[in-house]
Amino acid sequence: MTTTIETASMRHLDRLTEIEVECFGKEAFTRKQIASLLTDYNSISLVAKEDGKIAGFVIGMVSIETDSPIGHILTLDVSPQYRRKRIGLRLLQEIERIFSKKGVGTCYLEAREDNLQALNLYEKTGYKRIGRLKNYYGDAHGIHLRKDFPVSKTPEQEG
């Protein structure tokens, strides 16, 4: 099987909405919310394809409110039949690479306190727990995570 990562777009909206519901059920972003994220100027959206079929996706946002841009991963989803094949890991690494190229040095995300698969993935890749988010998911609590990574500079920036 060949996994490829490419930029997500509105033409993927139906499948992304389907996978988001498979992954998060009642807590899933709606189709409208996903459409709005896909078309947001500051978002980065990637799909992973296995033999040409969409297996997962990630959407993150770059916030430019501060001097140094901040990254925020809003959703990371791998369709159940494609799990444990390193697709989540690859999507995470690729969005971080793009964040880094955009000057982002810190990335934040949230995960449910009981979402061990996600917490394992994030902690394994260097995210640190920075707080507990009480009732962040309705009845369930969240964990706030942060990762700092080296910013890759363009040749122009390096002078």
Ligand SMILES: CC(C)(COP(=O)(O)OP(=O)(O)OC[C@H]1O[C@@H](n2cnc3c(N)ncnc32)[C@H](O)[C@@H]1OP(=O)(O)O)[C@@H](O)C(=O)NCCC(=O)NCCS
């Ligand atoms: C979390 C998720 C994205 C992981 O995707 P994946 O492609 O199956 O994960 P990978 O194959 O890349 O696994 C990478 C690492 O994550 C951890 N991990 C993934 N699935 C796991 C599981 N079921 N149990 C324990 N650890 C798990 C492991 O550390 C794994 O490394 P290993 O295979 O060397 O043990 C996927 O399970 C998913 O979409 N879950 C539902 C949506 C979700 O929770 N998203 C994150 C929201 S914050």
